[in-house]
Amino acid sequence: MARPISELSDDVTSKDYTDPISVALIGSCTNSSYEDMSRAASLAEQAKAKGIKAKIPLLITPGSEQIRGTIERDGQMDSLKDIGATVLANACGPCIGQWNRPELENDEQNTIVTTFNRNFPGRNDGHRSTLNFIGSPEMIIALALGGKLSFNPLKDDLIAADGTKFKLEPPKPAPEVPAEGFMKPEGIFIAPPDNSDNVEVVIDPNSKRLQRLEPFLKWDGKDFEEIPIMVKAKGKCTTDHISPAGAWLSLRGHLNNLSDNMLLGAVNAFNDKVGEGKNIISGNIESFSKIARQYKENQMRWVIIGDNNYGEGSSREHAAMTPRYLGCAAVITKSLARIHETNLKKQGILALTFSNPNDYDKILEDDRISLLELDNMQPDKQVKCIISHADGSKDEILLNHSYNKAQIEWFKSGSALNVLRNK
Amino acid sequence: MKIDTTPELVSNVYLKLKENIVKYRNVVGRPLTLTEKILSGHLNKIDGTVFTGGKDYVFLKPDRVALQDVTGQMVMLQFMQAALKQTSLPTTVHCDHLIRAEVQGDIDMKVSLDENSEVFKFLQSACAKYGCGFWKPGAGIIHQVVLENYAFPGGLMIGTDSHTPNAGGLGMIAIGVGGLDATETMAGLPWELLYPKKIGVKLTGELNGWTSPKDIILKVADKLTVSGGTNAIVEYFGSGTKSISCTGKATITNMGAEIGATCSVFPYDERMETYLKYTNRGDIAELANQNKELLVADPEIETNPEFFLIESLKLISQH
Numbered sequence: 001m002a003r004p005i006s007e008l009s010d011d012v013t014s015k016d017y018t019d020p021i022s023v024a025l026i027g028s029c030t031n032s033s034y035e036d037m038s039r040a041a042s043l044a045e046q047a048k049a050k051g052i053k054a055k056i057p058l059l060i061t062p063g064s065e066q067i068r069g070t071i072e073r074d075g076q077m078d079s080l081k082d083i084g085a086t087v088l089a090n091a092c093g094p095c096i097g098q099w100n101r102p103e104l105e106n107d108e109q110n111t112i113v114t115t116f117n118r119n120f121p122g123r124n125d126g127h128r129s130t131l132n133f134i135g136s137p138e139m140i141i142a143l144a145l146g147g148k149l150s151f152n153p154l155k156d157d158l159i160a161a162d163g164t165k166f167k168l169e170p171p172k173p174a175p176e177v178p179a180e181g182f183m184k185p186e187g188i189f190i191a192p193p194d195n196s197d198n199v200e201v202v203i204d205p206n207s208k209r210l211q212r213l214e215p216f217l218k219w220d221g222k223d224f225e226e227i228p229i230m231v232k233a234k235g236k237c238t239t240d241h242i243s244p245a246g247a248w249l250s251l252r253g254h255l256n257n258l259s260d261n262m263l264l265g266a267v268n269a270f271n272d273k274v275g276e277g278k279n280i281i282s283g284n285i286e287s288f289s290k291i292a293r294q295y296k297e298n299q300m301r302w303v304i305i306g307d308n309n310y311g312e313g314s315s316r317e318h319a320a321m322t323p324r325y326l327g328c329a330a331v332i333t334k335s336l337a338r339i340h341e342t343n344l345k346k347q348g349i350l351a352l353t354f355s356n357p358n359d360y361d362k363i364l365e366d367d368r369i370s371l372l373e374l375d376n377m378q379p380d381k382q383v384k385c386i387i388s389h390a391d392g393s394k395d396e397i398l399l400n401h402s403y404n405k406a407q408i409e410w411f412k413s414g415s416a417l418n419v420l421r422n423k
Numbered sequence: 424m425k426i427d428t429t430p431e432l433v434s435n436v437y438l439k440l441k442e443n444i445v446k447y448r449n450v451v452g453r454p455l456t457l458t459e460k461i462l463s464g465h466l467n468k469i470d471g472t473v474f475t476g477g478k479d480y481v482f483l484k485p486d487r488v489a490l491q492d493v494t495g496q497m498v499m500l501q502f503m504q505a506a507l508k509q510t511s512l513p514t515t516v517h518c519d520h521l522i523r524a525e526v527q528g529d530i531d532m533k534v535s536l537d538e539n540s541e542v543f544k545f546l547q548s549a550c551a552k553y554g555c556g557f558w559k560p561g562a563g564i565i566h567q568v569v570l571e572n573y574a575f576p577g578g579l580m581i582g583t584d585s586h587t588p589n590a591g592g593l594g595m596i597a598i599g600v601g602g603l604d605a606t607e608t609m610a611g612l613p614w615e616l617l618y619p620k621k622i623g624v625k626l627t628g629e630l631n632g633w634t635s636p637k638d639i640i641l642k643v644a645d646k647l648t649v650s651g652g653t654n655a656i657v658e659y660f661g662s663g664t665k666s667i668s669c670t671g672k673a674t675i676t677n678m679g680a681e682i683g684a685t686c687s688v689f690p691y692d693e694r695m696e697t698y699l700k701y702t703n704r705g706d707i708a709e710l711a712n713q714n715k716e717l718l719v720a721d722p723e724i725e726t727n728p729e730f731f732l733i734e735s736l737k738l739i740s741q742h
Contacts, residue, residue, distance in 0.1 A: 001645055002641040002642055002644060002645035005633075028564065029564040029565070029566040029567045029586060029589060029677065030586070030589070030674055030677045030678060031637060031674055032567065033668070033670030033671070033673070033674075034670070035668050035670055035671065036670070036674075039635070059524070061524070062563075063563055063564050063566075063567030064562065064563025064564065064567040064568050064571060065561060065562050065563050066563065066568075066571055067563070067567065067571075086527050087527060087528050088524045088527060088528050088531065089522050089524065089528045089529075089531050089532045089535070089560075089561060090519075090528075090561055090562065090563045090564065091518075091519045091520075091522035091524075091532075091535075091560070091561070091563075091564060092519045092520050092522070092564055093522060093523065093524035093531075094524050096520060098520070098521075098522060098523040098524060099523065099524045099525070100523060100524070100525040115637065117586060117677055117678045117680065117681060118681065134637070134641065135637060135641075136633075136635035136636075136637035136638060137635075137637075138633065138635065139633065139635075139637075153633075154633065170631075170632040170633045171633070176668035176669065176670060176671075176694065176697065176698070177697060177698060177701035177702075178701070181701055181703075182571075182701065182702060184703075185562075187559075188558060188559050188561065188562035188563075189556060189557070189558055189559070189562060190547065190550070190551070190556070190557040190559065191426055191556055192424065192426070192550055192551050192552075192553075192554045192555060192556065192557075193551055196508075196509070196551055196552050196553070196554065199548060199551045199552040200548065200552070201499075201503060201545065201548045201549050201552050202541075202544045202545050202547075202548040203545055204541060207541055209541060209542060210496065210500075210541060210542065210545050211500075212500065212503070213500045213501065213503065213504050215504060249493055249520075250521075252493050252494070252496050252497060253496030253497065253500060253542060253545070255500075314585070314601075315599070315600060315601030315602075315604070316494070316601060316602070317497065317601050317602045317603045318497065321497075338617065339601060342615075343601060343603065346603050347603075416603070416607070417501055417504050417505060417603075417606070420505050420607070420610055420612070421504060421505055421506045
């Protein structure tokens with residue numbers, strides 16, 4: 001939600017926000033233009049003229065080397081440094097959570113103010129109790145000078161070095177581009193060579209972060225018969241539950257190592273545990289990736305049962321690739337999020353939905369699932385599924401799919417990439 | 424493969440826009456929004472279908488691809504599997520996400536270079552192998568670098584990052600996608616998109632004093648909520664757009680991601696022309712000036728926007 005600065009002070013009291021600001025951050029891809037930095041500098045210069053500095057740490061993330069070099073040349077950087085600013089790298093850093101804050105030992109509630117674009121819990125520093133308030137660069141500089149969230153630069157006074165009171169003026173109208181043009185940094189871009197026949201792509205076979213992909217095996221033409229259920233996901237199961245980010249971010253180029261996070265956040269309807277299910281070989285409750293690895297060793301395929309809008313969230317294909325890599329044959333849900341559905345299809349996992357959503361309730365932990373007549377799979381034709389219960393009884397149900405002819409080939413070939421490569 | 428947005432590339436895009444806009448306007452039988460113009464101008468084919476937003480799928484031919492250093496890894500690993508020699512369209516990789524902030528710029532950069540050197544080396548070598556441009560760590564954040572170098576009015580790009588729509592500040596339809604979408608587009612396949620719904624935001628008045636582009640998008644986000652833009656392209660129009668600099672427009676389109684929008688876009692104007700000229704792209708500005716009618720909504724849309732107008736904002740209040 002947004003609010004005018006005039007109402008922020010009241011909200012600090014009524015909503016129990018932490019009033020002292022711990023850090024102010026400006027810049028990022030969203031707000032580090034020449035105009036932004038000039039307006040921010042205009043406020044910094046007012047403070048300097050009165051002999052004061054920012055009351056709290058002030059961090060600046062230039063959006064590019066071009067903008068960093070230009071504001072260094074034209075003086076905005078010095079104006080900001082004069083009030084105590086620290087300049088970070090020209091990179092995402094605190095805006096995406098790449099920010100170490102060792103001073104926050106106990107995850108205590110604290111307030112930061114930024115010009116970034118996102119402010120959900122944990123986004124910037126990994127601490128869910130950090131509150132991030134987003135504003136324009138000039139407003140964030142004003143708040144850094146005031147030091148607290150309830151400071152309203154339109155109304156409240158600051159105290160100059162000589163003890164006199166003063167109010168900040170609105171930022172001076174700023175040029176949108178530098179009169180002298182932008183600096184042209186060199187040595188930061190590499191164009192590809194004209195002939196790349198002799199170029200080798202560098203991947204260390206022993207790397208823990210990068211792994212060459214192997215094509216997924218094509219479908220063997222046989223129906224999936226009596227295969228086990230890895231998880232029956234209950235409630236929300238987003239791509240972040242299926243393939244969490246955070247510390248796993250560094251493994252996005254290593255499918256095998258990344259697969260250890262598979263379904264770590266999924267709530268299992270069979271036992272209400274998060275990230276764990278029953279291994280049908282050992283009978284033990286184990287993490288999903290551990291179970292899947294054992295099934296894979298034994299050449300066993302398996303299915304995921306999902307609730308409503310399974311796979312909502314980001315478009316990250318890893319949420320389809322890690323299950324595929326560990327042997328998932330099909331995802332059967334009440335409904336599928338659109339992008340994840342396509343990603344499943346492309347990676348060669350059958351993406352299916354219950355024709356009767358209540359069939360979700362028929363599925364029990366020790367059941368086995370059969371998906372039949374797949375050789376005759378066609379657009380707009382339902383897939384036959386048999387649920388075999390532990391007591392020997394069976395339920396036959398029908399599953400919907402949204403595959404067109406070309407997409408059915410993705411499944412049969414093992415993946416969309418296999419189709420592309422075989423062309 | 425030329426990495427730059429060359430005048431030849433832009434001329435060809437405008438020729439195609441010109442041809443397809445006339446066709447699609449005939450198909451729908453009414454004036455077109457800027458969004459409809461740019462999308463129809465990049466359609467694989469126009470066959471007489473009137474597309475319904477949020478329901479129909481369309482196949483498009485983007486003009487460029489941008490990858491960052493986290494999502495870009497799987498894109499390149501998958502591209503290696505496609506067994507193709509080169510990317511089929513201008514593609515760049517930007518090393519920005521893997522750099523962690525702790526102390527200050529140069530010290531943090533050194534630590535991050537050490538920690539991530541194998542990933543950067545991989546991306547650099549894959550770029551060289553497959554004809555992509557490589558922006559080194561420290562060069563800048565993907566969306567800022569794209570705005571400074573590659574974005575152009577009327578273009579269509581995809582990027583493997585949710586804030587790709589930043590380039591809408593320069594009149595481009597720029598959309599965040601998953602890695603395999605990028606891989607397939609690089610391999611020359613048409614790119615599939617759920618045809619977006621239309622949201623129009625009319626801006627009147629002028630920014631002044633403390634008010635800034637950030638306040639506009641925070642206000643829009645407040646009104647439309649975090650999912651109000653889902654499967655929609657937000658198109659800004661009205662006299663107020665001209666009071667916002669090109670980079671200010673980019674701030675607004677960048678944060679369109681926060682309301683779930685497919686992307687956001689502004690009509691071409693003098694502020695964009697200025698930015699293009701000051702970033703050494705006077706030739707692109709010249710082409711845009713010559714083709715201005717392709718890069719703004721049809722005039723009837725401005726006077727009679729009811730069919731897609733959602734919000735009207737006057738740019739005066741302090742926020």
